[in-house]
Amino acid sequence: MLRNTRGQNLDQKLEKLLAEMLTQGFENAPISRTSVQELLRLKSRSTLVGRRGEKIDAARAAQLKASGSYDDGKRRRLLLEDQNEILKKKVEELQNARDHYVEQLLTIVQQLQSKGVNIEESLVVLRPNRP
Known part of the structure; x- marks a missing residue:
C-alpha cells in the first residue's frame, strides 16, 4: 500500500x-x-x-x-522592456557560443585535412540536398 x-x-x-x-x-x-x-x-x-x-x-x-x-x-511596459533586454543578452550569448563552436569545427576540419583525411566524403551525409 x-x-x-x-x-x-x-x-x-x-x-x-x-x-x-x-x-x-x-x-x-x-x-x-x-x-x-x-x-x-x-x-x-x-x-x-x-x-x-x-x-x-x-x-x-x-x-x-x-x-x-x-x-x-x-x-507592464517596463517589465516587457526588461524581458526584451534579457532576451537580447541570451541571443548574444548564444551567438557567441555558436561562433566558438564553428571555430572549433573549422580547426578540427583543418587538422584532419592536414593529415590527409578526405573530409568531403565524411561530411556528405550532413548536406541537406544530397545527390
Whole structure:
C-alpha cells in the first residue's frame, strides 16, 4: 500500500515540481495551489499552507513576472522592456557560443585535412540536398 507523501519528502517533491513548472512557463504549466495539489496527488490543500504555501506563492509570482504579467494579470511596459533586454543578452550569448563552436569545427576540419583525411566524403551525409 502506498503511503501519502509527507514531511521532507513532500517538501522535496514540491520544490522539484515548482522548478519544473517554472521552466515550462506560465502558458504550459501555470502555478497555483490547486494545480500543485493535483500534480502531487494530495487529497487536501491543508498540507500546502505555511512555508509550502509561501513557496508556491513565490514561485507563482516569479512565473508571472517571467511571463510579463503581474498578479493582477496585466502586462507592464517596463517589465516587457526588461524581458526584451534579457532576451537580447541570451541571443548574444548564444551567438557567441555558436561562433566558438564553428571555430572549433573549422580547426578540427583543418587538422584532419592536414593529415590527409578526405573530409568531403565524411561530411556528405550532413548536406541537406544530397545527390
